[in-house]
Amino acid sequence: MADLILHHYPTSPFAEKIRLILGYKNLSWKSVIIPMIMPKPDMVALTGGYRKTPVLQIGADIYCDTALICDVLEHLQPTPSLYPAPGKGLERTLAHWADTTLFWTAMAFNLQPKGVAQMFGDLPPEAARAFGEDRKAMGAGMVRLRPADAAAAYRSYLRRLSDMLHGRPFLLGDAPTVADFAAYHPLWFTRVRTSVLADILDNVPDVLNWMDSMAAIGHGSMEQFNSTDAIAIAAASTPADLHDDIFQDEHGIPLGSRVSISGESFGPEPSEGELIAATRMHYTLRRTDPRAGTVHVHFPRIGYCLKAAAQA
The missing domain is CATH 1.20.1050.10 (Glutathione S-transferase Yfyf (Class Pi); Chain A, domain 2)
Structure with a gap:
């Protein structure tokens, strides 16, 4: 498995949520400390605009929002489960x-x-x-x-x-x-x-x-890392294959379209790219950055708004 790289800062409450989950699942991870406020040029190079904290990077895949990050970590390490049956x-x-x-x-x-x-x-x-x-x-x-x-x-x-x-x-x-x-x-x-x-x-x-x-759960095994190296990892990596290819169209926007995704209430800064997945649970954008190369940026559906990008 590629390294888990968490872009966060120590006093972020949502980052503490994910740090504890990494500890609960006994996962090793790399810590990239980001600014608490804008500008965040290194993180935006990966996300294309999204600037909320934290962001999880696995190679050239960038996962936004802790709800989606929880699902990713559950997939990578199913036990102990965050979603035990039957509830x-x-x-x-x-x-x-x-x-x-x-x-x-x-x-x-x-x-x-x-x-x-x-x-x-x-x-x-x-x-x-x-x-x-x-x-x-x-x-x-x-x-x-x-x-x-x-x-x-x-x-x-x-x-x-x-x-x-x-x-x-x-x-x-x-x-x-x-x-x-x-x-x-x-x-x-x-x-x-x-x-x-x-x-x-x-x-x-x-x-x-x-x-x-x-x-008492703790934060697992953490290694300090820097954003320059994290961006270099993205640039040297190829995004993972998309396993869920079921397209759930709620907007009349076909795959391959240029779109923007932004938070519906908090964090309105949009990320723009090519829509390559719109499944029951998430969206994925393909975008290219001069420093980070080609990355896939993933968002949960709940809490985010998808729009066709404005034409130049």
Whole structure:
């Protein structure tokens, strides 16, 4: 198997989700640290525009969004499973709720002034402003909860997680599923990155115990790597064959068309290329970059918008 290269930064909550899954599956991986905010020229050379964190690279195949990365890692290392029977649909649905509703509620709470002050306390004021402007651009048009409303909702969601954990070690049973990794990472941000606000967790001891169990999984075997070498690997590699050739057309856009794909709500920066797959679960673009060569960039269907590229 080609090396797993994760493009991420240490304080990214979604990256923590994937780092723990790599540990859970006992996988070795290479770590490329990317900037927290734009510009990200090396990552964009691989994705063509997508800039959310993390991105998984395997040779000349570039996988965007943690929902898809989870599926890729499950395929590469089926055990222990992220989707154990019989609750596969429940696990995916709960994970989607955690990655969206729970995540944005937690982050609205975490990024109140007290949390931001801790995050950027040792840095010049320009750092906090740059971060705020970057995330504002990524979430243009999103409705954001005010901190007080977020705190009320967050407490309710924490109680619901606590109810699920009462009498069992993980959310859906005796072993973690994709739902545990998805629910953990926004709470991890509260506990680790904005710890001045972490007393919100004190009233849910079952959640704290579960978080300790999740943290104990660790990150597997990691090797530091650099983006220049990662791009060179992409340029020297050939994308893997596409095994699922079933075309599910929802847009009236045939394979071979020039298209763009962008996040439906957060991260609107489009990636453009030739549509070579549109299956039940994902899209794949073929694109060529002067530095990265020909790559296949993969996206999940859920959460992303496909459009025909504007004609020059």
